[in-house]
Amino acid sequence: xxxxxxxxxxxxxxxxxxxxxxxxxxxxxxxxxxxxxxxxxxxxxxxxxxxxxxxxxxxxxxxxxxxxxxxxxxxxxxxxxxxxxxxxxxxxxxxxxxxxxxxxxxxxxxxxxxxxxxxxxxxxxxxxxxxxxxxxxxxxxxxxxxxxxxxxxxxxxxxxxxxxxxxxxxxxxxxxxxxxxxxxxxxxxxxxxxxxxxxxxxxxxxxxxxxxxxxxxxxxxxxxxxxxxxxxxxxxxxxxxxxxxxxxxxxxxxxxxxxxxxxxxxxxxxxxxxxxxxxxxxxxxxxxxxxxxxxxxxxxxxxxxxxxxxxxxxxxxxxxxxxxxxxxxxxxxxxxxxxxxxxxxxxxxxxxxxxxxxxxxxxxxxxxxxxxxxxxxxxxxxxxxxxxxxxxxxxxxxxxxxxxxxxx
Amino acid sequence: xxxxxxxxxxxxxxxxxxxxxxxxxxxxxxxxxxxxxxxxxxxxxxxxxxxxxxxxxxxxxxxxxxxxxxxxxxxxxxxxxxxxxxxxxxxxxxxxxxxxxxxxxxxxxxxxxxxxxxxxxxxxxxxxxxxxxxxxxxxxxxxxxxxxxxxxxxxxxxxxxxxxxxxxxxxxxxxxxxxxxxxxxxxxxxxxxxxxxxxxxxxxxxxxxxxxxxxxxxxxxxxxxxxxxxxxxxxxxxxxxxxxxxxxxxxxxxxxxxxxxxxxxxxxxxxxxxxxxxxxxxxxxxxxxxxxxxxxxxxxxxxxxxxxxxxxxxxxxxxxxxxxxxxxxxxxxxxxxxxxxxxxxxxxxxxxxxxxxxxxxxxxxxxxxxxxxxxxxxxxxxxxxxxxxxxxxxxxxxxxxxxxxxxx
Numbered sequence: 001x002x003x004x005x006x007x008x009x010x011x012x013x014x015x016x017x018x019x020x021x022x023x024x025x026x027x028x029x030x031x032x033x034x035x036x037x038x039x040x041x042x043x044x045x046x047x048x049x050x051x052x053x054x055x056x057x058x059x060x061x062x063x064x065x066x067x068x069x070x071x072x073x074x075x076x077x078x079x080x081x082x083x084x085x086x087x088x089x090x091x092x093x094x095x096x097x098x099x100x101x102x103x104x105x106x107x108x109x110x111x112x113x114x115x116x117x118x119x120x121x122x123x124x125x126x127x128x129x130x131x132x133x134x135x136x137x138x139x140x141x142x143x144x145x146x147x148x149x150x151x152x153x154x155x156x157x158x159x160x161x162x163x164x165x166x167x168x169x170x171x172x173x174x175x176x177x178x179x180x181x182x183x184x185x186x187x188x189x190x191x192x193x194x195x196x197x198x199x200x201x202x203x204x205x206x207x208x209x210x211x212x213x214x215x216x217x218x219x220x221x222x223x224x225x226x227x228x229x230x231x232x233x234x235x236x237x238x239x240x241x242x243x244x245x246x247x248x249x250x251x252x253x254x255x256x257x258x259x260x261x262x263x264x265x266x267x268x269x270x271x272x273x274x275x276x277x278x279x280x281x282x283x284x285x286x287x288x289x290x291x292x293x294x295x296x297x298x299x300x301x302x303x304x305x306x307x308x309x310x311x312x313x314x315x316x317x318x319x320x321x322x323x324x325x326x327x328x329x330x331x332x333x334x335x336x337x338x339x340x341x342x343x344x345x346x347x348x349x350x351x352x353x354x355x356x357x358x359x360x361x362x363x364x365x366x367x368x369x370x371x372x373x374x375x376x377x378x379x380x381x382x383x384x385x386x387x388x389x390x391x392x393x394x395x396x397x398x399x400x401x402x403x404x405x406x407x408x
Numbered sequence: 409x410x411x412x413x414x415x416x417x418x419x420x421x422x423x424x425x426x427x428x429x430x431x432x433x434x435x436x437x438x439x440x441x442x443x444x445x446x447x448x449x450x451x452x453x454x455x456x457x458x459x460x461x462x463x464x465x466x467x468x469x470x471x472x473x474x475x476x477x478x479x480x481x482x483x484x485x486x487x488x489x490x491x492x493x494x495x496x497x498x499x500x501x502x503x504x505x506x507x508x509x510x511x512x513x514x515x516x517x518x519x520x521x522x523x524x525x526x527x528x529x530x531x532x533x534x535x536x537x538x539x540x541x542x543x544x545x546x547x548x549x550x551x552x553x554x555x556x557x558x559x560x561x562x563x564x565x566x567x568x569x570x571x572x573x574x575x576x577x578x579x580x581x582x583x584x585x586x587x588x589x590x591x592x593x594x595x596x597x598x599x600x601x602x603x604x605x606x607x608x609x610x611x612x613x614x615x616x617x618x619x620x621x622x623x624x625x626x627x628x629x630x631x632x633x634x635x636x637x638x639x640x641x642x643x644x645x646x647x648x649x650x651x652x653x654x655x656x657x658x659x660x661x662x663x664x665x666x667x668x669x670x671x672x673x674x675x676x677x678x679x680x681x682x683x684x685x686x687x688x689x690x691x692x693x694x695x696x697x698x699x700x701x702x703x704x705x706x707x708x709x710x711x712x713x714x715x716x717x718x719x720x721x722x723x724x725x726x727x728x729x730x731x732x733x734x735x736x737x738x739x740x741x742x743x744x745x746x747x748x749x750x751x752x753x754x755x756x757x758x759x760x761x762x763x764x765x766x767x768x769x770x771x772x773x774x775x776x777x778x779x780x781x782x783x784x785x786x787x788x789x790x791x792x793x794x795x796x797x798x799x800x801x802x803x804x805x806x807x808x809x810x811x812x813x814x815x816x
Contacts, residue, residue, distance in 0.1 A: 167780050227746065229746075234640065236640065236644075238623055239750040239784055240783055243746065244746065245778055250741070334657040334739070337654060338635065338637075340645075340648055368670075372648050377647075
């Protein structure tokens with residue numbers, strides 16, 4: 001096994017016995033930023049002398065660095081401690097049509113980020129080669145031994161334990177392909193693989209609009225529709241790794257065939273592909289003169305065209321977006337009753353359709369769910385946009401390092 | 409504070425420092441039964457000398473007792489250890505129309521059980537008085553200082569942290585009534601309160617058909633319809649304690665008003681009350697001669713009458729049950745896609761309608777969910793029936809004792 005630059009990987013296993021407390025200290029610094037030792041002692045409910053020993057051990061491992069003393073409040077002076085600047089994580093977000101890689105510090109703040117067009121349907125080998133090339137590029141200017149681990153998101157169900165996609169419908173050639181083991185072997189680093197919507201949920205929870213929310217749904221509306229589920233602060237993956245696959249929930253009678261072979265699925269009635277299809281039909285038939293013009297000019301219509309047409313005042317496009325928001329709201333109202341989340345974050349390409357879509361989703365969801373289940377609910381747009389995935393993937397890598405990842 | 413017999417409560421707090429391991433040992437014995445020390449060491453991945461010390465400490469506290477040596481396999485002889493017979497828990501299941509109390513040993517096996525008709529609508533005071541009377545009766549023949557804690561289920565949403573019902577629709581007078589604190593004060597014991605469907609899910613997971621299942625839905629079909637959710641081995645309660653309230657998911661256009669004020673809810677179209685209502689209509693109109701006869705004879709129809717009529721060959725009753733199973737299957741198919749559970753357990757009074765209902769639920773759920781989400785799914789009837797609740801409540805009490813309850 002070789003590392004990125006051929007050296008031996010940095011030894012970072014925590015000493016036995018103390019390890020639980022050391023992990024709690026590291027996780028707290030990661031999630032809250034630098035803190036006074038006295039604060040750590042108080043909030044982790046561990047004696048000051050124990051925390052002093054833990055911090056000393058973490059400093060020895062160069063995971064933590066001491067800063068200056070905090071302003072005195074009358075008691076013993078306390079020092080600020082923070083994560084070592086030599087800690088780095090890598091987050092990889094493999095989308096259906098894009099590939100993004102982010103390099104983060106120990107706090108999972110993105111220090112460097114690259115994104116390029118990609119096609120997951122080309123199969124695993126070329127995509128993984130490009131991933132390695134981008135990682136090599138991003139880590140050129142740092143000591144590569146400071147990279148602790150890599151998190152990877154893929155656009156399909158994942159067997160989390162095995163680090164492999166499982167029967168992913170839009171990823172030909174990836175089924176059971178050992179993403180984790182191959183990347184790990186090639187780069188000499190621990191790799192953790194998860195579904196792309198799951199890592200987006202983790203990203204928004206760590207650094208975005210859902211910071212610290214324990215019960216959360218992240219709904220991605222892209223070409224298809226998927227949902228990341230956080231229950232009690234951690235991802236709920238389900239027994240086959242396909243929890244959150246809400247795109248094939250039946251929403252109405254329909255004659256349109258979904259790629260799953262059924263009709264009336266949320267994803268075949270709404271989502272990027274469905275919206276483009278319905279807009280094209282409205283343009284062809286002349287039902288919308290606006291869409292007809294764009295179609296004639298460009299030869300095809302995308303979901304973005306519908307968004308632009310709606311903003312420009314095309315009532316047919318506005319109706320298409322409202323109809324989609326209603327279908328999604330219908331599904332979400334059931335999930336709100338079932339799951340009782342504090343927050344639903346709406347992300348993915350179609351979330352750029354703007355206020356109209358979110359407003360429609362809110363309207364139906366709040367109207368149809370029970371009053372108690374919506375009493376503290378908010379439905380909001382993603383804050384991190386395209387970087388939610390890489391931040392969440394880096395979070396996953398840090399969880400693997402801390403040894404607290406749930407082995408589902 | 410007084411205990412049941414006026415003495416001081418037994419001191420059972422675990423010594424600091426070691427407590428995490430001691431709790432793991434206790435939980436393992438509770439869930440797996442008596443084990444060899446060598447087995448504990450292996451399965452908990454703790455050194456044999458550490459386990460020996462832990463067991464000695466637990467014996468000193470009279471939480472664990474040593475049995476005879478296990479058959480030699482060539483190595484060091486190992487002793488069987490088990491939970492002390494002096495450990496007891498109490499499980500209380502407050503239903504809409506019944507009150508059940510169970511006394512269990514440390515393994516949560518029911519040693520004694522009483523159940524009586526009750527009406528939760530009479531308000532908290534009389535129901536809690538009867539609960540205390542039943543507990544007093546059940547604990548008459550044991551040393552009451554051996555009772556470690558009490559778990560209580562109530563038929564409505566619960567703020568788990570506060571131990572109080574929250575806006576429970578069928579429990580007038582119970583809203584924010586401090587069930588936990590009052591019972592705890594009266595009996596001098598730790599009390600934990602949860603929703604009744606949640607404790608049933610825990611019961612089936614600990615001792616029933618869902619033993620050890622990490623991702624599980626328990627669907628109770630009684631007068632109303634509710635769902636207990638287990639994610640990654642623990643209850644998902646949601647931010648307001650009302651997760652699993654699936655009875656108000658919209659299933660179809662309807663003119664029947666639900667008690668929630670909307671129409672088309674699962675609960676107003678199916679469930680005990682809905683089935684009785686629809687059967688009465690079919691009896692009155694003469695659509696079913698069978699139901700008409702029973703109605704004339706008894707003056708009213710219940711869900712059980714529909715079950716009996718179906719078994720006796722009444723096609724209208726069979727159709728009513730199938731229709732209900734289809735509506736429930738429609739909701740469950742969406743939840744299977746969303747949650748990807750390993751198992752759905754169907755319990756509650758209406759589950760006694762038998763194979764026809766379960767078969768219909770299975771048929772729709774398997775047909776409409778994605779192949780991956782159903783690849784390891786089973787949909788089965790509750791095994792513990794009326795005792796699922798008290799066993800789950802006792803489990804909750806044991807979790808509180810072990811200090812591992814998630815403070816949602």
